[in-house]
Amino acid sequence: HSVWAEELKVAVASNFSVTMIRLARTFQEETGHSIILINGSTGKHYTQIKNGAPFDLFFAADRHHPKLLEEAGLGIAGTRFTYAAGRLVLWSPKDDYIDPEGKRLAIGDFRHLAMANPQLAPYGKAAREVLEKRGLWHILEGRLVRGENIGQTFQFVKSGSAELGFIALSQIKSPGTEKIEGSYWVVPRSFYEPILQEVLLLKDSPAGRDFLRFIKGEEARKMIQSFGYDTP
Amino acid sequence: MDISALWLTLKLAGLSTFILLLIGTPLAWWLARTHTRLKVIIDAAVALPLVLPPTVIGFYFLVALGSKGWIGGVLERLGGRPLAFTFSGLVMGSVFYSLPFVVGPLKDAFSAIGRRPLEVASTLRARPFDRFLTVALPMARHGYLTAAVLGFAHTVGEFGVVLMIGGNIPGETQVLSIAIYDHVEALQYDQAHWLSAALLLVSFLLLLVVYGMKHRRKKEAFR
C-alpha cells in the first residue's frame, strides 16, 4: 500500500474496457488508489490527448498511437510497453456454422461477413490479412460490412444481420459477460501480424508507475489471459 | 470513393427528406388539429427517439431488422430482402431519427394558419383534401422550408444510425459523414479537412439557394 491514495484517469481502448474494469478493481483494492476509466476509441483518445486531455495513462488498441504520442513528447519516454495481444476469432451465433478450420469462409454461403474497418482498427487489419492469406479478399470484398471498431463488428454479428464476422476472442471469452453461444474458429497466430496493444504513461506519478508495475505483474497477466488475450 | 460517398449522401438525404415530408405532413396536420389525450402521447413519442444516442438507436434498429428481430422477422416471412446493410435500411433509419425535426416545424406552421382560411375555402366549395392542398400547404411554406432544411442537414450529418445499420459498405451505404469520420479516426486529417470543406461548401450553396428563393419571395410580398 502506498502512503498517499491518488486518483488516476486511465484512457482505455473499448475492446479492453471490460478486462480493465477487473484489473482496476484489483489494483484499487491492493493500493487504495482510485482509478477512473475512460472508454473510447484509440483514435479519439489520441486526438484528445494531443489537445490536452487530462489523462494519466493511455491503454491503446495498437502500438501506433502510443508511439506517435511518445515521439511527440506527450508521454513519459520509456514507459511504453505491450500489455496484451489480441486474438482474432471468426464467430457466428449459429451453432455448428463455423468449423474449427474456418472453411465456411471459402464455402461462402453467407450474405455478409463482418469485420472491423482495417484502416482504423487493428483487428480489422488482422482480419484483412487472414482473408488475403487465404486468397479470399477479392472474392469476399463485396460482402464485407465494416464496423468502426471491434465492438460494433460484434454487434453486426450478434444481431444476426451479418451471419459471421471476425471479432476478438476477448469478446466471447469474457468471464464477466453472458455465456456466448454459437460456433467459432480461433484464427491461428501465424495468419496475421500480432495485434499488440501498448500502454503509455502520460503524466508521471508514483501511482501511475505503480499501476504499470501491476500490469506487468503475474497476477494481472493471468487475468488478462483469462479474458482471451495473449500477454508478452 | 469519396465522390460516390457524396452522391450517396445526397441521395440518402434527398430521399429521406422527401419521405420525411411525406410522412410528417399528415402526422403534423393531425397533431395540429386534434385535441385528444392521445395527441399528447404521440406528440411526446415523436420527439422520443432523439434522446437516445444515434449509435444506440442504430443498434436497436439493427436488432429489430435482424432475422430474429420483429421487423426483420416479418419481412423475412413476407419473403422480402433483409434491410440491414442496405440503402433502404439507411433511409428507414434516417427517417425515423429525423422525424421530430420535420414534424415540429410543420405542426407549428399548420397551427399558425388558424381555422379561418380553411373555413373560407370550405365556403368556396373546396373539399377537405382540396383545401389542405391549396390553402394549408402554401400557407405553411415557411414551416416546410425549416423542416426540409433541418431534416436534410441532419440526415447529411448524422452518421451514428447510418453507420450501424449500413455497415459502411463503399458505394452502397458509406455516406460522406462516415468517410470523413474514418479519415479523422485514421489521423488522415488532410483528407478529412478537404472532405469537410467540400461538404460544407456544397451544403452552404444548397442552403443559399433555398433560403435565397424564400428571401426573394418574401421581399416581393413586402413590396
Place this chain on the structure above:
Amino acid sequence: MDISALWLTLKLAGLSTFILLLIGTPLAWWLARTHTRLKVIIDAAVALPLVLPPTVIGFYFLVALGSKGWIGGVLERLGGRPLAFTFSGLVMGSVFYSLPFVVGPLKDAFSAIGRRPLEVASTLRARPFDRFLTVALPMARHGYLTAAVLGFAHTVGEFGVVLMIGGNIPGETQVLSIAIYDHVEALQYDQAHWLSAALLLVSFLLLLVVYGMKHRRKKEAFR
C-alpha cells in the same frame, strides 16, 4: 456512476436549452425581421454545422478549444481555464450543434406573428423591447415549445460532439448517452437496455408534462 451521468445529462441539456433559447431568440428575431443579403447567408450558416458528423464537429471544436486553437489560445491569454474536457466546453459544443433546431422554429414563430400586433403594441406605448417581451414572446410560444423540445432532446441524445470535447470523464463530462454507448460497446447489453429504458421513460414523462401543459392551454383557448 450512471446516476451521476443522468444528473449530468439533465444539467447539460437543461443548461444548453436555456442558453440555446437565449441565443436563439435574438438571432431568430433578427432573421425573421430583416431582409438584407446578409440574412440569407446567416440563415444558411446557422444550419451548416448540422451537415458535419458530430464527432468531426467535436474534433474541430477540440482543436479550436485546445491551447493551440484560436478559441483556446484567446482564452488562455485572457487567463481563462481551457474549455476542453470541462462541463463548460460540453455546453458550448452542444449549444453550437443544436442551434439550428432552436433557431428554425423560433424564426417561423416570429414570422407568423406578422407586423400588426407589434404595431398595435407600439401605439400602446410599448417600447421595442417591451413589445418583444409582452407580445412577440407569448405569441410565439408554440415555436418556443417546439424549439425547447427539439433542443433538449437533441442535447440529451447527442454524444458525438460531447464525447470528443468532453473526453467521457465519469462524473464530469460523461453524460448518459455516452454511458449507454459505452455499455453497448462493452457488450454490457443489460445495463445498456436498462439505461436506455430509464432515459426514455424520464424523457417521455418530461415531454408528456410539457405537451400536456400546452394541450390544456390550447383546449382552454378553444372553449
Place this chain on the structure above:
Amino acid sequence: MIEARFRITRGTFILDVDLQMPSQGITALYGPSGSGKTTLLRAMAGLDRLTDGYLKVGEALWQNAHYFLPPHLRDVGYVFQETTLFPHLTVRKNLEYGFKRVPVNERRISFDQAVDLFDLEALLHRSPRHLSGGERQRVAIARAVLTSPRLLLMDEPLAALDLKRKREIFPFFEQMNETLEIPVLYVSHDPNEVARLADYMILLNAGRLQASGEIRDMLTRIDLPLAHDHDAGTIIEARVSAYDPRYHLAELEFIGGIFTVARQALPLGKKVRVRVLARDVSLTLERQSDTSILNIFPAIVEARSDAEHGQTMVHLNAGGASLLARLTQKSVEALGLSPGKKVYAQIKSVALLE
C-alpha cells in the same frame, strides 16, 4: 322557403332560434351587436358542426339531428365579417378560387362580370396584403358571388364601403335576387341599408328571434324598435305611370295617389318601392299652395302612439296606403290630431329618392 332551427351554446351566450325566410329575395338579419347574427350565419353555412340543428333550403335538407351536409357541399356564398382573403394568392387567384370549383354549367355569373361590377380590374394582379380595407371587402364579396351560390350569406359586407360604392353595388344585389334568383341573407346595422335593400327581415335580440316578416310590416310595427327609430318609415309599392324628361320627374302611382319623384328615366309600368320616412311627413289641416312640396295627399289619422321625449308617431291612412308621421307632441295637440281626423300629408318629393 328556408327553414332553420338552431340551438347553440357559447359560454354564457345561447342562440336559440326557429325561423323561416323566403328562398328568394334579400333578407336582412338585423339586431344589436352581440345578438348572435354571426353565430347564426356560421351555423347556416355549416361551419360549426352542431348536433342540435335543422336547416332546409328549398327542397334540400342541409342538416338535421342525423344528417349534416359539410360546408363545401352546401352551395353557400359566405362573406365573413372580418374579410379574409387568401394571403398567398393574388386577387385574381382569390376570385378564381371558388369560381373554378363551380361546374361550368352551374355558373350564373361570369368572371368578367364580377370584376366589372366590383371594379377590380386594377387590383387583379395585386397581393391582398396591399389592398385598402374597402378594396379587400369588394374582393371578398366578388369571390363569394362568383361561386353562384344558392344562398348568399353576408356578414356586414358593406361596412367598409363608402356611400358611392354602396350605391354602385346595391343594384347588383337586387339583380342577383331578381335575375339570378340567389337569395341573400344579409347582416346589417344600418336601417337605411336594410330598408333600401331588404324584402324580408329577421330581427335577433340576445340570441332569440324577436320578430321576422316582410320589411314593410316590420318597419311600421310599433312593438319593434325599428318603428321608433330615427329612420322609421313605411314602404309603399308603386308603379311608374309617367315620366317628364324636362324636369326629370317620374310619377309613381300608388293606392293613395301619385308620387312625384325626381329620378333618372324610369320605364313606364315598372314596379318600384318608395320609402317614406316618418320624419319627412308633415301634416297640415288645409292643402297648401305655393309650396315646394309636390307630394301632398289627403289622409286620415288612424292612431297615435307616443314616442319618447315629446314626440308622437301618427299613423295615417292615405287612401289605403299607410304612412307614419313623426310630430312633436305640441303640434299634435295644436292640430288636434285624434283618430278619424282628416289631414293633408306633405312629403317632400326628394325624400323619396332612395
Place this chain on the structure above:
Amino acid sequence: MIEARFRITRGTFILDVDLQMPSQGITALYGPSGSGKTTLLRAMAGLDRLTDGYLKVGEALWQNAHYFLPPHLRDVGYVFQETTLFPHLTVRKNLEYGFKRVPVNERRISFDQAVDLFDLEALLHRSPRHLSGGERQRVAIARAVLTSPRLLLMDEPLAALDLKRKREIFPFFEQMNETLEIPVLYVSHDPNEVARLADYMILLNAGRLQASGEIRDMLTRIDLPLAHDHDAGTIIEARVSAYDPRYHLAELEFIGGIFTVARQALPLGKKVRVRVLARDVSLTLERQSDTSILNIFPAIVEARSDAEHGQTMVHLNAGGASLLARLTQKSVEALGLSPGKKVYAQIKSVALLE
C-alpha cells in the same frame, strides 16, 4: 395646430398631402375607398418610417427629414381598421396593456370609466377570440382611449357598431374633445356620422388633399361632393334659450331665429349644433298656418346650383345663417326661386334631432 406633410409611394399609389388640422376637436378624414386614409393615419402614428415626412403636433415636432419620433413615444391612440386585439391576453389585459404604460399623472380617464362607457364589464375575463365583431371594436376603442393620447387616430372605429351603440359612444367623443381636450382624427364613410361628430374635415381623393376646413363650410361647398350628397346639409350653431318640459321642447336661438326642437332637457345657455339637411327644407311663398311644422323662417334665396337629375340646390340666407334646400327643378320654376327672392323655409323640427 397639427401640421402634416407626407409623400408616400405604394406601388402605383402615391399619397402626397400637406395639411393642417386644429389640435383640438374632432377632425373627420373623409374620402372614397382607396384614397389613402389608412396610409395617412399610419404615417401620422409613425408606423411607416418615411424619409419624406413632416409632422408637428402642437408644439411638438414628431418628425421631419432629420428626425423621427418612434410610434411608442408619439402619444397617439390608434384604432386600426381591422380590429386587432392581442389574442394571448384577456379583454381586461388588453385594456390594461396601454393603460399601465401611461404614467399615473398623465392618465385622463380611469379604467372603470372606460369599461362603463363601452359597456365592457361582462367581457373583461373573456378571450378576444370569442367576441363578436362589435364587441371587439368596442374593446379596441376603449384600449386606445385608455392611453390618454394627445391625438386619437381612428380608422372607421364605428363601422361594426349598431346605431344604438354609436349613439351611446358619440357623446363620449365629444366629451373627449371638450373635457379631455384630446383631438381626434377620425376616418369615416358615413356623412351622417361625420356631420354629427366632426368639427373639422379633411377630404382626401386619390392620395391628394381635395379640401379641408370647418365642417360647416365643407358641407355647403358646392365644389365638393358632400354638398351634392343625399345627406347634404348645413350646420348651424345655436344656444339653448328655453325649455318647455311639458312638450319636451327646447328653443334654440340662432342668428336667424329660434329653432324648436323636441329633446330631453337641455341646460339653458348650452351651445349646441343643429344640422339641417337640404332635403328636409321645403320652401313656401307664404307663411303657412295649421301645419305640424314648427320651424318656419323667412329667408332670401342667395344662389341656385343645379344638382343632377332634375334637382336643384337652393342656397338660402336666413337672417345670416345659411341653409340649403334641395328641391325639384319643377318647384324651383313654379315658385320662381331666383336670387333675391323672399321665401319661407320650413324645417320639420324633428329633423333637427340629431
